[in-house]
Amino acid sequence: MISIIFKHILRFVFLIALQVLLLNNIQFSGYVNPYLYVFIILMLPFATPVWLVMLISLLAGLLVDMFQNTAGMHAAACVLMGYSRSFILKLFSPRDGYADSTEPTLHYLGASWYFSYSFILVFIHHFTYFFIEAFSFHEFLFTLTRMLFSLIFTMILIFISQMLIYKPKDSKRA
Amino acid sequence: MRNLFRLFWKYSNWVLFILLEVFCFYLIFNNNSFQKARWINSSNTFAGNVFTTVNSIKEYFALKEANQLLSEENALLRSQSLGSYAKYITTQTLVKDTFLKQQYTYIPADVVNSSINRRNNYLTLNRGYLQGIKSDMAVITSNGIVGYTKDVSANFCTVLSILNKDAKISAKIKRFDELGSLIWEGGDYRYGLMQDVGTHIELLRGDTIVTSNFSDIFPSNIMIGTVASFTKSERGDFFTIKVKYSCNLKNITHVYLVNDILRPEKKILEERSQHD
Numbered sequence: 001m002i003s004i005i006f007k008h009i010l011r012f013v014f015l016i017a018l019q020v021l022l023l024n025n026i027q028f029s030g031y032v033n034p035y036l037y038v039f040i041i042l043m044l045p046f047a048t049p050v051w052l053v054m055l056i057s058l059l060a061g062l063l064v065d066m067f068q069n070t071a072g073m074h075a076a077a078c079v080l081m082g083y084s085r086s087f088i089l090k091l092f093s094p095r096d097g098y099a100d101s102t103e104p105t106l107h108y109l110g111a112s113w114y115f116s117y118s119f120i121l122v123f124i125h126h127f128t129y130f131f132i133e134a135f136s137f138h139e140f141l142f143t144l145t146r147m148l149f150s151l152i153f154t155m156i157l158i159f160i161s162q163m164l165i166y167k168p169k170d171s172k173r174a
Numbered sequence: 175m176r177n178l179f180r181l182f183w184k185y186s187n188w189v190l191f192i193l194l195e196v197f198c199f200y201l202i203f204n205n206n207s208f209q210k211a212r213w214i215n216s217s218n219t220f221a222g223n224v225f226t227t228v229n230s231i232k233e234y235f236a237l238k239e240a241n242q243l244l245s246e247e248n249a250l251l252r253s254q255s256l257g258s259y260a261k262y263i264t265t266q267t268l269v270k271d272t273f274l275k276q277q278y279t280y281i282p283a284d285v286v287n288s289s290i291n292r293r294n295n296y297l298t299l300n301r302g303y304l305q306g307i308k309s310d311m312a313v314i315t316s317n318g319i320v321g322y323t324k325d326v327s328a329n330f331c332t333v334l335s336i337l338n339k340d341a342k343i344s345a346k347i348k349r350f351d352e353l354g355s356l357i358w359e360g361g362d363y364r365y366g367l368m369q370d371v372g373t374h375i376e377l378l379r380g381d382t383i384v385t386s387n388f389s390d391i392f393p394s395n396i397m398i399g400t401v402a403s404f405t406k407s408e409r410g411d412f413f414t415i416k417v418k419y420s421c422n423l424k425n426i427t428h429v430y431l432v433n434d435i436l437r438p439e440k441k442i443l444e445e446r447s448q449h450d
Contacts, residue, residue: 069296072201083191
């Protein structure tokens with residue numbers, strides 16, 4: 001139990017550092033900024049209570065906000081994403097439910113399940129964040145384009161990380 | 175009472191969700207009125223120190239370019255210094271010296287963090303109120319304007335860059351002294367938009383755009399950029415000008431903060447007139 005908590009704290013710190021020190025510096029034609037740190041929220045074990053998911057999301061969002069001068073914007077998007085997570089998990093639940101100690105991974109539930117799960121949640125996060133940032137529907141298409149580019153980039157990074165971290169054969173180890 | 179409590183417990187997640195979102199939006203709306211919610215931006219000590227460490231590593235990679243820029247600037251300043259003028263009119267120079275009163279002093283600073291790819295971009299500098307920084311001080315480089323300071327902590331300050339929705343800068347076409355306002359519409363970090371310029375002037379591509387005399391923050395005649403292209407409005411009375419910034423905000427490492435010594439005096443005077 002302790003080692004699982006430790007693992008998650010380590011992952012949390014690593015992903016936040018990766019986000020603020022490396023990914024925030026990717027500047028590609030003013031459109032693309034991937035937000036891989038939402039991976040933290042995606043990867044929490046199934047059994048995590050919703051209130052804890054929301055508090056972790058809030059903390060992750062606030063930390064990223066602090067480094068980006070976007071006070072509260074990431075936090076708001078993250079909390080919404082964390083809250084939606086429970087509904088998405090319920091919606092896509094397999095017939096015999098999830099095994100409690102496991103995490104949502106690509107190899108545990110398959111590529112199509114994982115894609116729908118992560119795509120919807122990342123979409124919720126990005127959509128909220130980019131429209132709070134623009135704070136108007138005035139530049140709707142421009143904001144939408146920026147959001148979609150970032151969304152694609154984030155999704156690619158999430159799948160790459162999944163493939164790097166978890167070996168296909170011992171999915172139970174998670 | 176018990177039923178009420180049970181109801182509350184049943185929807186506790188929902189209540190928590192609403193509370194957290196209210197908190198987040200409280201932060202968002204307070205971000206603009208400065209000195210509130212300061213701990214959440216990068217002028218706080220923790221974020222500032224992380225950025226300083228990373229930046230000291232990053233600076234090594236930009237040393238060559240930074241050196242070149244600095245030496246170019248040195249050369250320019252040297253050519254402007256009194257010693258490099260031939261003394262044709264000695265008397266006038268001397269008289270002028272006693273006439274002039276210094277209005278601006280410059281504080282050099284390092285950029286420890288910056289962005290160009292968001293809708294609202296900021297920089298963080300390694301100077302704070304202990305070094306005499308106040309909010310609303312102009313930030314420039316030898317190439318042109320960068321923005322102005324927003325939040326200030328002990329040793330760091332954040333700068334609202336010209337690549338920001340809130341940046342609206344009073345500018346003029348240098349050749350005609352024609353006024354307009356400069357904004358940024360997002361997208362390409364190399365180009366801004368100048369609006370409200372009258373069409374009675376014969377504008378050309380490449381015309382220089384500088385800060386106007388009416389800016390509350392910037393000294394006048396600081397370089398902003400050049401005219402890249404322009405279109406007339408539908409009624410034909412105003413130009414909309416695409417401005418190519420002279421300062422490349424993507425890789426600036428050294429900037430100057432401009433301290434306007436006469437600004438408090440001007441502020442007090444203007445406030446007094448408004449009260450009357």
